[in-house]
Amino acid sequence: MRRPLLVALVAATTLTAGALPASGAAAQRLAAWAPSMTIGGPNFNDQTIRMVVHSSIAGTSPRITLSNLRSTTPLAVGAVDVAVQGSMATAVAGTHHTVTFARSKTPTIAAGAEAVSDPIPMTVGAGQNLLVSVFLPKATSSATWHSDAFDTTFLSRTGDHTRDDADGNYVAARTSWFYLSGLDVVPSTARSTVVAFGDSITDGYNTPTGAYQRWPDDLARRLAAAGTPRGVVDAGIGGNRVLTDVPNIWQGISALKRFQHDALTIAGVKTVILLEGINDLHAGVNTAGGPLTAQDLINGYQQLIAQAHKAGVRIIGGTIMPDNEPADREAMRQTVNDWVRTSGAFDGFVDFDHAMADPANPHSLNPPYNSGDGLHPNATGMQAMADAVNLTLIS
Structure with a gap:
């Protein structure tokens, strides 16, 4: 709301x-x-x-x-x-x-x-x-x-x-x-709202209809069980990108364009968890229409961080999960993830990459978490994603 x-x-x-x-x-x-x-x-x-x-x-x-x-x-x-x-x-x-x-x-x-x-x-x-x-x-x-x-x-x-x-x-x-x-509601006990902002992984692609087993749903239940209930809003859109609009119009304008409305105007928002970038890697295009680089994606993250901080909202970065990328895209993914972990630009990070990777092949999704397409987690994987969030990061 x-x-x-x-x-x-x-x-x-x-x-x-x-x-x-x-x-x-x-x-x-x-x-x-x-x-x-x-x-x-x-x-x-x-x-x-x-x-x-x-x-x-x-x-x-x-x-x-x-x-x-x-x-x-x-x-x-x-x-x-x-x-x-x-x-x-x-x-x-x-x-x-x-x-x-x-x-x-x-x-x-x-x-x-x-x-x-x-x-x-x-x-x-x-x-x-x-x-x-x-x-x-x-x-x-x-x-x-x-x-x-x-x-x-x-x-x-x-x-x-x-x-x-x-x-x-x-x-x-x-x-x-x-x-x-x-x-929106006048809350009984919750103190703030968390916005999970992302693409089809956050949107819940390949999760059962009507089962509420997206990772934001699981996160809401974890917060309640820990005695720290928070509103959790799922601002995922399938196919969405950080830098550029998607030709399929129902997949949304870029994160850079929609972040203010879809995240920062949400009632009671204090924390945003950002997990986007895999579709930018797939598209391979930057905002100028040229070939994508890791620095292009990092620059996009920095703009979203600046928007959040201007609004007084904490923003937690999520590392991009594995997807059996070709060598050039995998190198960009690793560079971007290293920056998310080490730059200190975010107010904290969730290492979804580490939590979801196959220990025997870290470039691939862990088989018990795979919904079948190698990218989107099943219900067990969604729970693992929610479990990877350090609850102390959430205001």
Whole structure:
């Protein structure tokens, strides 16, 4: 959930880009869930989208964020409801709450803007699943979305089915989130939020759908078990790069461009864990369009460090994990990883490379951690990644 820096009320039912002063209540809130959003989603018309939100921490008075940030036309919202998930698209009876935005049940969100809801009078548990149902009464343009949710989203028949308990009117399923980009709460015990910022490894590629076995999910559970709960936000986007935009638009603009919004405006963020760079090595291109060097990637990291420190946020560097790279790319990976470990430029580092490498072949992923493609960890590997994080590094 982002601080409402990009949203201002300009009419009773229209939200647009702008600036709002932070209130005391907003400053006390922590993000519990906040996927990064990209351009290029599908169109909708007279349909309800029911999405699952898995809260990383416990709290009260949750708010949600709807994002039209990457879309080109205003988004007319007909109704929004939050309920406790029973199973799949079924809501627990009696848990529905109508959601308002500046007291409106039917906001219109301008292109390029986001809307933060009014507080919802309910309690959320750590690890609890909520169903957020959004009715879109009019034809939309290409949706602002998160393509690879590794969770199930349900699409309805024609009409407003936001208040349905049963799932009979939900007739299709997808594995993406649409327009929904945040949940924040007044925390019960957590003190801050951690942003895990990265690419498909952080996004959870090849992890089981709806199992919440990405390494940021595992990290949230580790922090809670240690008696130091923190909100943990997964800001991974599959295919994302540090230096350059990806031609597949749903894989996102570069980390250099999205870091301010996707990491530093997250409510309560005190620590960012950065794990990106493998896709830059694969692309082999720097910001000028020339051949990539290790120093190019290091320069990108230094820019992200500077952004974080300017915002008063700690940034922890993650070493790039092994991927059976060709000799030239492997040499760059080793150079970059040595810099992450020894330069002192980050506020600390997590040696994902060491934790995940095959002891018999350190250029490859350890077989027990391999999901099958040699790059993305399985659920056991994701837990090993979370276990590699020294919890004392987290503010």
